Amino acid sequence: MLEAQALMLDDPMLKTDVDSRIDTGTTAERAVHEAFGVFRDMLAAMGEYMAARVADLDDLSRRAVARLSGVPAPGIPQSDTPFVLVARDLAPADTALLDPALVLAIVTSDGGKTSHTAILAGEKGLPAVVGTTGALEIAEGAMVIVDAGAGLVEVDPSPDALAAAEQKVADRAARVHVTGPGALADGTAIPLLANLGSADGVEAAVAAGAEGVGLFRTEFLFLDATSAPAVDAQQAAYSAVLRGFPGKKVVVRVLDAGADKPLQFLNAAKEENPALGLRGIRALRVSEPILRDQLTALARADAETDAEVWVMAPMVATVDETRYFTALSKELGLKTAGVMVEVPAAALLADRILNVTDFASIGTNDLTQYTMAADRMLGSVSDFQDPWHPAVLRLVGEIGAAGTSLGKPVGVCGEAAADPKLAVVLVGLGVTSLSMSAPAIAEVRDELARWSPQGTRDAADLALDAEDAASARAAVEALTPY
16 A cells, blocks of 8 residues: 555656646745645546545645655654544554554544555554544543444543443453454354455464455555566465465455556546446456466466465456356366355345355445445445445345355455454354454454354344344344353
8 A cells, every 4th residue: 555655656747747847936845735736636536436545645745745844744643651543534654654552543533444544453453433423523632432343432431431441451352362263152163264465464364363364355466567467476476375374265356456446457447436337357357368367377376385275256246247257267277266245236146146156255345335325435424334234234144045055155354354243243144254354353253252153143133123233233232142
């Protein structure tokens, strides 16, 4: 993410614009500010997904101007004592550099549950509540309780509430040292896997007890490239991850480009609504040589390592797309192929889709976005971006039931899997494995171990019977594990 931001500063058009402004007498600081403003307006006009990158450009502009002015770059306030950080939003650079020993939690007024801030905070194990109404009205120095699991911030809590929160923190600290495979109280296995974006996260995932990888995102190889990487280069990068999990499952998502990740060599055409455009498997099918090269590289990496490679296609909506991807994957030497279910159409046709492929993995971030018609990057509709919503859970249940009926694995690799209570509900809906950021594994493992199979099904029924996300969560949290 940070490398991609740095590349923005190398844009020849930006440099030319800055130079021309300086040549007409504008100061360097002003020239940079104005040139970035032009790019900012261009992004803002490209639709909501690219408009979400405007904050990134603003941060880069402020940092460049600060360097030219010889003053410290804008950033996080300094403190010698631990504190909760409250802000409108955080730049990726700021979030990545946070010290968890000092910053105990993050509260922002902008952003969504899958914004850069939320994702990076999760990777660092920092509790974060984003898109919080009234966040900027919290006075500096106020005592707050941040419950990231429930998405709640309590200002000036009572002594009893504070004591309860401190006990909850202590209980959590005791639980995170539990190790072993994921399982329910009766020993029913629920493998807990890690979400990875590159080989850099392998060590942390293994240390957290990940039983494999449920989502290996391959975009890191493509996003900064002007052409698709060669097969040999891809093979080397994939093997670096696979070697970290000998004898374990690694589920690889093929290139998921489009929407907020446009590539000039794949789908650079401007679209009015790219979230509903040529993205995922749709884009790859149009440019099949790119997909063939990636699958070939994965098959070769599979052959030279001891990991168990599963491959899946993103943004699948139809049985035809499923059949196409599964057949092509096996033609090129991969043994296990499946699809991501992120589109409600695929969830509603789960029985037919799973009938022609090996497994399904539910991407709850996009499934929630499309079900609720709420852009996952917009803080203004973040209240709708909640995987606890019964409408979303009903779709998950359709997929789980199809998997159970056909004897096909159904995983979840979205952010929902990292919520311990929601993980219980997902298992009750028929999900057979959960994949999440490494810091979340311990808590999910501990929570699942307290529930029987029937208990998870009862929790799922309670959530499905609720009217909205908040009441679904409340009903399950009030249920005693058994």
